[in-house]
Amino acid sequence: MTDAFDRLGYGTYKLAAGEECADGVAHAIDTGYRHVDTAQGYDNEASVGDGIDRSGVDREDLFVATKLSTDNLSYDDAVETARASRDRLGVDSIDLLYVHWPINSYDPAETLPALDDLVDDGVIDRIGLSNFEPDQLDEAIDRLDHDVFAHQVECHPLLQQERLREYAVDDGHWLVAYSPIARNRVADVEVLREIADAHDATPAQVSLAWLLSKERVAPIPKAADFGHVEDNWAAREIDLTADQIARIDALDRGERVVDFEEAPWNAA
Numbered sequence: 001m002t003d004a005f006d007r008l009g010y011g012t013y014k015l016a017a018g019e020e021c022a023d024g025v026a027h028a029i030d031t032g033y034r035h036v037d038t039a040q041g042y043d044n045e046a047s048v049g050d051g052i053d054r055s056g057v058d059r060e061d062l063f064v065a066t067k068l069s070t071d072n073l074s075y076d077d078a079v080e081t082a083r084a085s086r087d088r089l090g091v092d093s094i095d096l097l098y099v100h101w102p103i104n105s106y107d108p109a110e111t112l113p114a115l116d117d118l119v120d121d122g123v124i125d126r127i128g129l130s131n132f133e134p135d136q137l138d139e140a141i142d143r144l145d146h147d148v149f150a151h152q153v154e155c156h157p158l159l160q161q162e163r164l165r166e167y168a169v170d171d172g173h174w175l176v177a178y179s180p181i182a183r184n185r186v187a188d189v190e191v192l193r194e195i196a197d198a199h200d201a202t203p204a205q206v207s208l209a210w211l212l213s214k215e216r217v218a219p220i221p222k223a224a225d226f227g228h229v230e231d232n233w234a235a236r237e238i239d240l241t242a243d244q245i246a247r248i249d250a251l252d253r254g255e256r257v258v259d260f261e262e263a264p265w266n267a268a
Helices: 019-031 045-054 075-089 108-120 134-143 162-171 182-188 190-198 203-212 226-237 242-249
Strands: 035-037 063-068 096-099 127-130 148-154 174-178 217-219
Touching: 019 035, 019 045, 019 226, 035 045, 045 063, 045 075, 063 075, 063 127, 075 108, 096 108, 096 148, 108 127, 108 134, 127 134, 134 148, 134 162, 148 162, 162 174, 182 190, 182 203, 190 203, 190 242, 203 217, 203 226, 203 242
Parallel strands: 035 063, 063 096, 096 127, 127 148, 148 174, 174 217
Antiparallel strands: none
16 A cells, blocks of 8 residues: 555546556656556556556556446456456555445445455555545445545536535545646636746646645546646645635636536436
């Protein structure tokens, strides 16, 4: 088990399997990232493993997370495919395994015991949930024997997820923020541009700095371009003022970039 969880992680969504993903992961690790996030559904777990091997950092100094696909959530499928993910990643155990979405084959009575057993068997070290609504979190946390380490959801200045952030603080888990720059929609927000100018930064960097200013929030920006990877990492050095944080807090529009009919928040 590693303790290398870093609040600024490297996301690998839509990084093509092969050289793009492996080179991106290796470069991110060499830049300073220690938390790498992937998923079965990204079809690049083996390439993430290759990138880890190419980096100059020992495996025990890294934190590797992946997610169960929505058709792999029966007990047997969750156990079998988690072991396959571990092998593709080339790790002794997966630091954090999420349920990617509580839809399709998700069944709390089957999926959650599988996660507990995967921890007990040493296949994974920690349990994560992703895209859950508060009532679904309540049920999962009540059923699980092991603690939830993280809940991953879309979160950025245009979708601030205050309720789920408060839930994370109260429960003691991390809120891991995907799409933390809203696929760069933040670049069109005047307030973020003004604050960025004051710090000689970009709106994307300001958005990451804002997330890092929040308690128990860990953004995981994805970038293929090496320059963007380094720019995102540099956001850690931006020290927003209380007034700037308040101005960003006022931007919440409930604006999602990831939304579809079957998503839990659209359920009747």
